[in-house]
Amino acid sequence: MKADILRAIRSSTDYISGQELCERFGVSRTAVWKVIKQLQAEGYDIEAVTNKGYKLLSYPDNISGCELMSRVNTKWAGRKVYFHKEMESTNEYAKYLAEEGMDHGSLVVAEMQTGGKGRRGRTWISPAGQNIYMTLLLRPLFSPDQASMLTLLMAVSVAEVLHHLHSDLEVKIKWPNDVLIGDRKVCGILTEMDAEPDYIHHVVIGVGINVNQTEFPEEISSTATSLRLEKGEHVDRAQIILGVMDFFEYYYEIFAEHLDVSDFVEVYDSYLVNRGREVRVLDPKGEFEGVAEGINDKGELIVNLPDGSVRTISSGEVSVRGIYGYV
C-alpha cells in the first residue's frame, strides 16, 4: 500500500487529497497519514496542505522496493520488488524466492552483496550504496537450451538503457553478456537456471552495474569502470533499474514468440565490441583465433577464421584483442 500511495502522489500533477487516497485504497485517514510520515522520514519531501492534500516536491536517491514499485510501468517485469539493504547474493535470494513460489517477473534488489557472484563461481565485488545489484526471476515455458539467449536479451536491454539515458557514453557489449563503456566493463550478467533436462523450473538473471563506484580493487582497476567515472557526475540508479525492466519486458515478449534472437541481431550487433575485431576463443576443444562478425539467430557468435572457414560459438570464453581479459 505504501508504494501505491507514493505512486498516487507521484503521478498526481496537483495536490491529491487524503480523502481520495483513503477511498482509492480502502484505508483509514490515519493509515494514510502514517504512510506519509514514513515517507517523509525516508527523505521524500511531501508537502501537506490543509484542505488541499499532499504533493511530492522531491524524492531521495533510493532503490527501495517502495520507490521502484511506485515508478514501474511494466506489465510484469519488476512489478514486485524484494529489496534488502544487504544480501549474500541477489541470485541466491531470487532462487530462494523461486522455491517459495514467487511470480515470474519478480525482482530482487540489494544495496550491497556480501557474496556477490560472477560467472563460473567468480566473485562480483559489491560495495554498499553505490551500484546496482539486482536479479530478475523468470518462469519461462521454453526449454533449457533456449535459456542462453535470455542473457543476450538482458545484455542488450542494459546497453539500450545506458545508451538512451547517457548518449554521450560509448556503450558496447562484449559477447555474450558483458556491457562495457569503451573498453572497460561496467556491467556483468549471471544467468542461472534450475531445470529438468527438457523443462525449466525457473531462471534467475543477475545484473551488476557499476554506477557510482569510484574506486576499484587493483586487480580490476584497469579493466572496470563505472557510470560516474565515465560521466564525472552522480548517476540515478532507480532510473536505470526501471529502464532495464522496460526494455527487457519488451524484448522478452518478442523473444517468447519466436524463441530465437532474429529480431535482435541488428541491435545487438550494433553494440558488439567484438565485431570486426580479432578474437581468441578458448573453446573446450582447443583455442583458436579469428575475426568476429556478429551473432546469428541462436545468439551464437560467428567467427571468420584465417583459412576462410566460419565457426559459430555457443559457449566458452572469448577475449578480444585490445581488450583486457574480462570475466
Place this chain on the structure above:
Amino acid sequence: MKADILRAIRSSTDYISGQELCERFGVSRTAVWKVIKQLQAEGYDIEAVTNKGYKLLSYPDNISGCELMSRVNTKWAGRKVYFHKEMESTNEYAKYLAEEGMDHGSLVVAEMQTGGKGRRGRTWISPAGQNIYMTLLLRPLFSPDQASMLTLLMAVSVAEVLHHLHSDLEVKIKWPNDVLIGDRKVCGILTEMDAEPDYIHHVVIGVGINVNQTEFPEEISSTATSLRLEKGEHVDRAQIILGVMDFFEYYYEIFAEHLDVSDFVEVYDSYLVNRGREVRVLDPKGEFEGVAEGINDKGELIVNLPDGSVRTISSGEVSVRGIYGYV
C-alpha cells in the same frame, strides 16, 4: 570407520582378528569393540571368538550408509552415502549437499520421503522401509544441453540391474526415463540441474524404485507395480542400489568421452517398450502420432509418421498405445 570395519569383516573369508582391525584403521581395541557392538545391535550377526576374532554370519536387510559403503565396489559412484531414515526429498537434499561442496558421485538415500517428487512438479509416493529413494550427485564438465542424456544412462542402468538380478522379469524402458515391468511402472527418474546456460554447476539424478511395496493408491494401482508384486517374494534393496552404481559409473565414463549415447543405443533400444509401437507425442507445437523406432545418438526418440516422414523428439510427453499414461 564403521563402514570400513564392516567391509573388512565382510570381505574376510575367515575370522579377522581385533588386532588386525586395530592396526589397519589405526584405532584402539576398545574402539573396534564398540563398533562391533553397534553393528550387532543393528542386526548384524557377528560372531566373536577369543583368539580368532570376528566373523560375519549374516546381515540385515538394510540400506544404511554404513551397509552400502561397506559393499560398494565403484571408483566414485556411491562411494560416499548420505543416508537418513526420513527426508523431504532426496533430490532436494542432494542439491543442498551440492551447495555445501559434496563430491561428484555422492549418493543420498532415504527410507522414506515426505515430499517425494516426480517430473514437472508431480508427486512420487514414498512410503517407509519398502522401496528405494536415492539421488546421485554429479558435477559434469559438459554443457547443460547434454544433461538430458544422463537420464537415459540412468534408465538403462536401472533396467540392466533389474534384468541381471531378476532375469525372469520382463524389464522395459518407456522413453525417456521410466522403467517398467511388462506394462507397469516400477521406477521413475528425475534429473534436475543447477546451471548457467553454458556451464553446469551440478546435476542430481533421483531414482525411485518400487521394491517391496504391495499396495498402491487407487489412482496408480493399475499402472504401477513393484518387484515384490512381480516376483512374489521379498527383494533385497541394497543389492539393487549397488548394482545401479556399478552400471551407471561404467556407462557414465564411456559417455563422458563421446558426449553422446552412440555406445548405448543398442542396449537402450533392446529395453525400449515404445519400439515398434504406436505412440502419441504431446509436442509443444501440437500432438501427433506415429511408430517409435528407437533412439538416436543424442538420445532423441525417432518416430516414423504415417506419411512416411520421420521426426525426432527431444522432449515432451510420449504415451504408448496399450500402456497407461505414465507420468
